[in-house]
Amino acid sequence: MKLDFRIYLALITTIMSLTASAQGTFFLSxxxxxxxxxxxxxxxxxxxxxxISTLVDELKGVYQQDSLPCEHGKYSLLTVIRTKYCGNDSLRRSFTVNEKEFVDCRVTLEHNVKDRYASQCNDSIFECDIEITKLHEKEDGVNIRFIKYNDDRDADVPGPLFIIKNNTRDTLxxxxxxxxxxxxxxxxDKGKRLFxxxxxxxxxxxxSPPLYPDSIxxxxxxxxxNILRPGRYRYRVRYYKKGNKTDExxxxxxxxADFRWFARLDELYSIYCDFEVKEVK
Structure with a gap:
């Protein structure tokens, strides 16, 4: 049985918790x-x-389950893997947080073959994947609207369809x-958080080409x-600006010898659209 400690639902679900305060928020999975x-x-x-805040310490049974407020400045995430027979290894990744940024951090630890492309490889290695994503609200000039809902499961695109217009100078x-x-x-659902x-x-x-300026x-x-049952929904799309990569x-x-690390930092913008699926008469 796989041991899976999740501070919040990751991969296919994310809690939408952007606040309107001057502080940002940090979540760890x-x-x-x-x-x-x-x-x-x-x-x-x-x-x-x-x-320094301890987010996870498996030896002591410590798991930070709440979000942490973030202020403007530089942060440093240290991940240490401790094993019984292969010793310890660690990686530190620094990142800068600006005001009102939502930081989504995912750390995944696995045990895989050392050369995954060699079918006869029997050597194994510990792999740790660290993904830090800074989320922003969409910028002015990027708009989305609901077009139609298709309830035909055999259609090219079943379910809701939207159109995004880029009125900025950036390629998205x-x-x-x-x-x-x-x-x-x-x-x-009234009074409930969005998943x-x-x-x-x-x-x-x-x-396919990206979304150029003045394009849809x-x-x-x-x-x-995806076909949805009747009700009110919120649709979310995330995007990034082409060429907006820095050293960070x-x-x-x-x-x-026994450890492999992957660490990356991304910045994404979120855009939302509310719509309703009605009963088919």
């Missing part, structure tokens, strides 16, 4: 999927004032593939669309 020689992790976050790229603006949907589901994703679609793109749930955003890899 940690998953330990190792089934052989179970390692344990220590994850800490150093804040701009130098103070979809979260999953640059030329596709696949979104996630959450059912609106977004993105549906099926396929990265093997044919290349169609958008739908996941790669294939560069991916980082590190490999030792």
């Amino acid at each position: 940690y998953s330990n999927n190792c089934s052989v020689e179970k390692p344990n992790a220590l994850i800490t976050l150093q804040k701009p004032d130098g103070s 790229c979809g979260e999953w593939l640059p030329g596709y603006f696949w979104g996630a949907v959450a059912r609106i 977004y589901k993105v549906g099926y994703l396929c990265s093997s679609w044919v290349d 793109k169609y958008s739908w749930i996941g790669s294939l669309g 955003n560069k991916s980082e890899t590190k490999e030792q």
